[in-house]
Amino acid sequence: MKYYFHIFGCQMNEADAEVLAGFLVSMGYSRAESESEADIILLITCCVREHAESRVYGKLGELARLKQLKPSLVVGISGCMPQQADVAESLRVKFPYLDLIFGTHNLPDFPRLLEEAQAHGGQVLEVVEEGEVRENLPRVRQIGLKAWVSIMYGCNNYCTYCIVPYVRGRERSRLPEAILAEIRELTEQGCLEVTLLGQNVNSYGRGLAPQLRVDFADLLAAVDKVPGMQRVRFMTSHPRDFSDKLIETVFNSSSVCEHFHLPVQSGSNQVLARMNRGYTRETYLELVHKLRAAIPHAAITTDIIVGFPGETEQDFSETLDLVREVAFDSVFAFAYSARSGTPAADFAPQLPKAEKSLRLKQLIDTANAIALVRNQKLADKVVEVLVEGPSKTNPDRLTGRTRTNKLVHLDSEPDLVGKLLDVRITRVQTFSMLGERTGVER
Ligand code: SAH
Numbered sequence: 161m162k163y164y165f166h167i168f169g170c171q172m173n174e175a176d177a178e179v180l181a182g183f184l185v186s187m188g189y190s191r192a193e194s195e196s197e198a199d200i201i202l203l204i205t206c207c208v209r210e211h212a213e214s215r216v217y218g219k220l221g222e223l224a225r226l227k228q229l230k231p232s233l234v235v236g237i238s239g240c241m242p243q244q245a246d247v248a249e250s251l252r253v254k255f256p257y258l259d260l261i262f263g264t265h266n267l268p269d270f271p272r273l274l275e276e277a278q279a280h281g282g283q284v285l286e287v288v289e290e291g292e293v294r295e296n297l298p299r300v301r302q303i304g305l306k307a308w309v310s311i312m313y314g315c316n317n318y319c320t321y322c323i324v325p326y327v328r329g330r331e332r333s334r335l336p337e338a339i340l341a342e343i344r345e346l347t348e349q350g351c352l353e354v355t356l357l358g359q360n361v362n363s364y365g366r367g368l369a370p371q372l373r374v375d376f377a378d379l380l381a382a383v384d385k386v387p388g389m390q391r392v393r394f395m396t397s398h399p400r401d402f403s404d405k406l407i408e409t410v411f412n413s414s415s416v417c418e419h420f421h422l423p424v425q426s427g428s429n430q431v432l433a434r435m436n437r438g439y440t441r442e443t444y445l446e447l448v449h450k451l452r453a454a455i456p457h458a459a460i461t462t463d464i465i466v467g468f469p470g471e472t473e474q475d476f477s478e479t480l481d482l483v484r485e486v487a488f489d490s491v492f493a494f495a496y497s498a499r500s501g502t503p504a505a506d507f508a509p510q511l512p513k514a515e516k517s518l519r520l521k522q523l524i525d526t527a528n529a530i531a532l533v534r535n536q537k538l539a540d541k542v543v544e545v546l547v548e549g550p551s552k553t554n555p556d557r558l559t560g561r562t563r564t565n566k567l568v569h570l571d572s573e574p575d576l577v578g579k580l581l582d583v584r585i586t587r588v589q590t591f592s593m594l595g596e597r598t599g600v601e602r
Pocket residue numbers: 208209321322323324358359360396398423425463464465494495496497498499
């Protein structure tokens with residue numbers, strides 16, 4: 161018996177997929193190479209923007225045909241979409257061939273739900289409201305050079321555009337010892353880089369027993385001391401909760417990389433307030449200045465939403481100004497997508513699609529020009545690169561990343577994968593660079 165997954169969305173879903181695979185393997189299943197040889201297909205879905213959902217609906221349409229050809233096939237859907245009760249119900253009605261519909265908090269119940277679906281042949285739907293942090297669930301993990309480790313789940317921020325708090329539940333932190341044990345185990349299996357993951361890592365530790373007295377900076381300092389872990393990254397930092405202690409910790413650590421992903425979302429105070437972000441343009445800029453003063457070569461990247469309800473031309477131009485002022489290393493830009501159930505979906509006026517696309521293009525053009533200028537600062541410099549493997553586009557090349565998370569291509573040589581090398585940057589582009597090794601191995 162074989163399983164096949166379609167995974168959409170963020171690392172939270174990747175992590176959930178590892179647990180679902182763990183359950184299936186413990187039940188005697190193995191991974192199918194393709195959909196056609198699978199006995200069970202699971203869609204692990206995302207609903208952060210409409211585009212993510214459209215991809216899921218497209219896939220569901222295709223699966224109808226496969227199910228017709230092979231009626232014994234079990235098709236299930238989980239992840240963030242069905243965690244919304246109304247969406248789960250509409251999936252059940254619209255796609256009668258779905259055998260199994262369950263939410264993100266039902267992960268531990270999966271073996272029972274699958275058994276029920278197989279036993280009674282009808283549709284099984286179960287969505288519970290809240291989940292706990294659960295350790296020790298079975299897990300299938302491909303250990304490579306890099307790994308993601310969730311340090312917390314959920315989010316309490318309720319930014320007015322965002323569906324995540326509704327589909328991932330309230331914020332809850334894992335115990336530090338569980339996180340550290342996982343990271344130690346990863347290093348023993350050859351992993352060299354870890355990214356600590358949470359919707360807002362800066363609020364890590366809130367809600368843990370007070371006698372633990374652990375915050376994100378403490379956790380990061382402890383991870384920095386794990387022998388053998390060469391690089392430590394973290395995502396995402398909320399600009400509101402970024403403490404001076406955290407800046408100091410990054411400065412004083414050896415493996416924590418000099419890269420800060422600090423989603424700003426907008427450069428206009430009016431928009432930021434209506435987004436419920438809890439900081440202003442001025443406090444954001446102050447934070448950037450503090451970071452750059454402490455760690456001048458740090459990379460700063462961001463997420464921005466254009467076309468939030470009521471965003472004026474003036475608001476948008478303030479965003480462009482902020483992008484120029486900060487000079488981000490890269491910007492993940494999104495057109496606002498109304499999510500039913502979030503406050504902003506009912507804000508007025510909603511902007512026309514064409515206007516949002518126009519602003520998106522302007523933002524991307526501005527950000528790309530700046531990214532190129534930022535990268536040019538590295539021309540002819542020697543940087544540390546962790547070689548990750550062959551380039552996807554050119555097998556004669558290897559790719560790796562700098563500590564600041566920039567992509568570097570270099571000529572292929574045997575036995576370099578997994579090495580930290582000194583590389584001289586020879587050519588610079590917007591999204592990547594070319595380099596040559598200086599001959600010195602670290
Ligand atoms: N917890 C992280 C990431 C959340 S989702 C954070 O707080 O930054 C990743 C990004 O998707 C967000 O930063 C935001 O820029 C974007 N996003 C979230 N909801 C959106 C929506 N309704 N429309 C467009 N972009 C959205």
